[in-house]
Amino acid sequence: MTQVYPEFADELEGFGVNTTMDCFNCGTCAAICPLIYEHFPRKMIRYAQIGAKDRILENYEDLWRCLHCGLCIQTCPREADPGDLILGLRRFVVDHWRRT
Amino acid sequence: MADDNKDKKATSEQKVGVYVCHCGGNISDHVAVEEVCKNAEKIPGVVKVQNDVFMCSDPGQELIMEDIKNGTVDRVVVASCAPDLHSSTFRNAIQRAGGNPYIYEHANIREQVSWVHHGDQATNKATRLVAAAAAKARELQPLEPFKVDAKRHVTVIGGGIAGLKSALDLARKGLDVALIDKSPFLGGWTAKWDRAFPTDDPVSELVTALAGEVLNSEKITVYTCSRITAFEGFIGNFKLTLTQAPPESDAYEDEIKRLSDSGKGFGEFVPLAGICPAGIPETTTTHDIETGAIVLATGFLPYAPRYGEYRYGESKEVITLPELIRIMAENRQKGVGDTLEINDRKIRSVAMIHCVGSRQIPGIHEPDAKGNLNEYCSRTCCSATLHAASMIRNNHPKTRVFDFYRDIRTYGRGQEELYEEASDSKVVFFRFEADAPPEVTRNTGSGDFPLNIKVKDTLTFDEELEMPVDLVVLAVGMEPGNISDLVEMMKLPVGVDGFLQEVHPKLRPVEIAQSGVLLAGTCQAPFDMGETCSAASGAAAKASAILGKGYVELDPFVAEVDLNKCLGTGTCVNACIVEGALSLVEMDVDGEKVKRAQVNPALCTGCGACVAVCPENAINVKGWTLKQYEDMVDMIVSDRILPSQTA
Ligand SMILES: Cc1cc2nc3c(=O)[nH]c(=O)nc-3n(C[C@H](O)[C@H](O)[C@H](O)COP(=O)(O)OP(=O)(O)OC[C@H]3O[C@@H](n4cnc5c(N)ncnc54)[C@H](O)[C@@H]3O)c2cc1C
Ligand code: SF4
Ligand code: SF4
Ligand code: SF4
Helix, strand or coil: CEECCCCHHHHHHCCCCCCHHHCCCCCHHHHHCCCCCCCCCHHHHHHHHHCCHHHHHHCHHHHCCCCCCCHHHHHCCCCCCHHHHHHHHHHHHHHHHHHC | CCCCHHHCCCHHHCCEEEEEECHHHCCCCCCCHHHHHHHHCCCCCEEEEEEECCCCCHHHHHHHHHHHHCCCCCEEEEEECCHHHHHHHHHHHHHHCCCCCCCEEEEECHHHHHCCCCHHHHHHHHHHHHHHHHHHHHHCCCCCCEEEECCCEEEEECCEHHHHHHHHHHHHCCCEEEEECCCCCEEHHHHHCCEECCCCEEHHHHHHHHHHHHHHCCCEEEECCEEEEEEEEECCEEEEEEEECCCCCCCCHHHHHHHHHHCCCCCCEECCCEECCCCCCCCCEEEEEEECEEEECCCEEECCCCCCHHHECCECCEEEHHHHHHHHHHHHHHCCCCCEEECCEEECEEEEEEEECCCCCECCECCCCCCCCCCCCCCCHHHHHHHHHHHHHHHCCCCEEEEEECCCCCCCCCCHHHHHHHHHCCCEEEECCCCCCCEEEECCCCCCCCEEEEEEEHHHCCEEEEEEECEEEEEECEEECCCHHHHHHHCCCECCCCCECCCECCCECCECCCCCEEECHHHCCCCCHHHHHHHHHHHHHHHHHHHCCCEEEECCCCEEECCCCCCCCCHHHHHCCCCCCEEEEEEEECCEEEEEEEECCCCCCCCCHHHHHCCCCCEEECCECHHHHHHHHHHHHCCCCCCCCCC
């Protein structure tokens, strides 16, 4: 059971991400992403939306798979900049490591 | 409505013209039109046969009009698509050429032939249908539509925005209007909301704009606290009795209290109640109204959740969307803080659940006490919920909003933006399947939140998520209003969903089977205010078109008694399915007082139930007589046109 923690979207603003809630989970980014991997990047974005920090930290390796090709940013219908969100999540993960 | 027998001619003299349509290949790809035409020349009475790529086109219609004008033909058969589509086109063409529009018969060789048969079978069946139509055409007599005087007066039942808008449009057209509401207030549910999506207009302004003009109009008489208690008559000439009475003890208690607390006068908008035009009657009175048309604008009822549905009734922290709207409106009057408050309780997080009482699925949802399920989408709750969600987030930034939906259906102009706005204001969305709705329980875990919500969230790959909340809001949908008394009295058609049902959802959306009775607004289906007003204007336009001339013309296809044959047995009267359409009356025949059948053509629907039972064949439906049927059948089975039963 995952506890929802909506304040996480606010925390992410400190890591340069202010589009967390814009995503409406259509999956276009996951379809266009050349990695074709486990709903990436939507899955990470969803975890960010509901503030499932543990899930993000457990799966941190995925964040470093991103190629920065920018295809998802170009195609996201909500202009949620999914690729940038991935970068922001990396900064969050690194920051978390520094602190612990 | 006299008997027009006198100008009937011997049938053998009729000159029938047959016009066969290719329908641009729709027909001619499967039916050999040339062959049908060649066969048609052999049909008794047929003097001219023509064909065209599109008979409904101007040049196609010209063919018929020319032949009528120069007297070549005086009966017309067009073989083309379904009669619903174009029989009126061809009747009008005949009329423009100076002929009587009722000397026309239609053969459907598209839906009944080319779309369902191929090759010789198609061509042969088309030939037989044309032959039957021509046989009937020889028997057709010129008819005149009935003219019935019509009262230039309309009664609008229901004073929500549908009723207000209809009444106003009618008055502007110069018609007199009686506007009736069972409550002491005008405005309906609209008056009980706060700001209207998607424009964010205060409802006070919307209702005041309409009701203000209604109350100022000399053409409109408003009756509040009133209900229709008797109904009779027909289009143009309805008679209604309405009973005006003090509201029952606890009815409209809240609204009446708001009126007296507000210090507002009659005719002024009272928030969350509406406009009370002129006090509340203390005694019961009745009024008789003669009216030409009736607009039904009786509206809807918000779904009332069952006890225990999402803990509704069990936990005071579970409320409906209408209740939330009311609370937010009252809060605004008091001034707002950074956290939403209900009864001095700070709401740190609120869960809003969509589709409560809508889109119910057999086998998954529990039917109500009468065994009904609301299988339809209520169409307004998604937008109303998201509008309220953004309002909470914008006015009370410290209140979190969790939104649980099955689908987001913010379908109209400016409504998708409500969804985006809600995302922008950081509403968190969760999506559930119908068979796994969110579970509301008392919170026994962390924090001092009273409730806890668990959901299997399809957006998070079916993972189970959980969150504590201070408030749960149920986005209840719309249900049909309780108007069983009107349905019973006026024999109104009700759809499987319980709402009133139009004749045709696309082509005749505001009419019902009873002529002269029209639908406006949410008595027909869930609509938002804009759609409600469109429907209301549609109903008003229809009513003024019907009554504008001061008389109505009715199709002449009604029963007619042949007094030379009628023996007054009354068998037909017993068979008639429409009250008042057929009766036995006393009359003088050859100096003798006898009883004979008499038709009220304004009420007769031309169903033919009487024709089937009369032992003397003394009653017939004009334009569809037994003789005409017999001739059609004779021609279908005859081998004069086609050698054997090939079709
Ligand atoms: C929670 C909620 C929020 C909504 N918010 C919005 C919004 O923000 N924007 C928007 O566009 N739409 C909104 N809607 C939809 C809107 O409320 C309707 O479109 C509108 O109220 C329909 O008006 P109406 O006149 O058809 O019916 P009603 O408002 O139901 O009015 C019907 C009237 O008829 C009277 N009546 C009923 N039966 C009889 C009878 N037998 N005899 C005499 N009188 C009778 C009633 O007293 C009532 O005054 C919302 C709906 C809901 C459920
Ligand atoms: S980030 Fe954009 S493309 Fe990806 S799921 Fe969300 S809305 Fe769709
Ligand atoms: S930017 Fe990263 S997440 Fe986006 S499509 Fe490219 S690889 Fe995939
Ligand atoms: S409008 Fe939305 S909440 Fe209302 S019934 Fe339809 S899908 Fe459900």
